[in-house]
Amino acid sequence: AQSVTQPDIHITVSEGASLELRCNYSYGATPYLFWYVQSPGQGLQLLLKYFSGDTLVQGIKGFEAEFKRSQSSFNLRKPSVHWSDAAEYFCAVGAGGATNKLIFGTGTLLAVQP
Amino acid sequence: NAGVTQTPKFQVLKTGQSMTLQCAQDMNHEYMSWYRQDPGMGLRLIHYSVGAGITDQGEVPNGYNVSRSTTEDFPLRLLSAAPSQTSVYFCASSYGTGVLGETQYFGPGTRLLVL
Numbered sequence: 170a171q172s173v174t175q176p177d178i179h180i181t182v183s184e185g186a187s188l189e190l191r192c193n194y195s196y197g198a199t200p201y202l203f204w205y206v207q208s209p210g211q212g213l214q215l216l217l218k219y220f221s222g223d224t225l226v227q228g229i230k231g232f233e234a235e236f237k238r239s240q241s242s243f244n245l246r247k248p249s250v251h252w253s254d255a256a257e258y259f260c261a262v263g264a265g266g267a268t269n270k271l272i273f274g275t276g277t278l279l280a281v282q283p
Numbered sequence: 284n285a286g287v288t289q290t291p292k293f294q295v296l297k298t299g300q301s302m303t304l305q306c307a308q309d310m311n312h313e314y315m316s317w318y319r320q321d322p323g324m325g326l327r328l329i330h331y332s333v334g335a336g337i338t339d340q341g342e343v344p345n346g347y348n349v350s351r352s353t354t355e356d357f358p359l360r361l362l363s364a365a366p367s368q369t370s371v372y373f374c375a376s377s378y379g380t381g382v383l384g385e386t387q388y389f390g391p392g393t394r395l396l397v398l
Contacts, residue, residue, distance in 0.1 A: 264328070269333070271326070273325035275324055276325050
């Protein structure tokens with residue numbers, strides 16, 4: 170069965186420091202992969218997506234993610250974190266290769282220290 | 284475009300009551316889905332639809348009914364609410380399944396508390 174694992178439940182970084190959020194997936198074929206961000210009490214905003222092609226994907230707000238098939242990973246990175254990045258981040262994979270049915274990870278809550 | 288809209292924003296129910304969570308989109312999307320979000324569990328798919336008149340079950344369908352009589356609307360019904368259905372519910376829509384790079388657009392969510 171397909172699944173998404175986000176090993177880090179909670180991460181704290183200092184403002185200006187670099188960030189990497191981990192995501193591992195299980196799926197036999199090339200997956201559709203997504204990162205969403207959710208601010209407190211808000212809905213989900215799409216940060217970036219991977220469908221095919223270049224394995225390094227650029228997103229909004231200065232985020233990027235790299236698809237590594239050999240490691241079944243799709244880690245999210247940002248070189249310099251801003252206080253406004255504090256939120257919960259969700260990795261997701263398209264179930265059965267379809268983007269209208271997403272399987273989400275359990276999320277990583279990011280705190281940013283001044 | 285208003286995108287994906289959900290009503291109500293917040294609802295309190297008593298155990299055994301019924302209610303319908305409304306979801307509408309004005310983007311002419313064929314594909315619509317309902318998810319629930321619980322702490323520590325991410326979002327889980329409840330039901331989805333690939334077009335008017337066609338619905339199917341997701342990962343956690345028990346206790347919920349859906350129908351899709353129009354392209355725009357996809358209501359979620361709780362026939363007899365239980366405390367285990369306390370959650371935040373998100374509706375989402377897309378115009379495809381990813382073949383052309385389509386992604387889902389999410390509504391703002393409905394917070395449901397069942398006492």
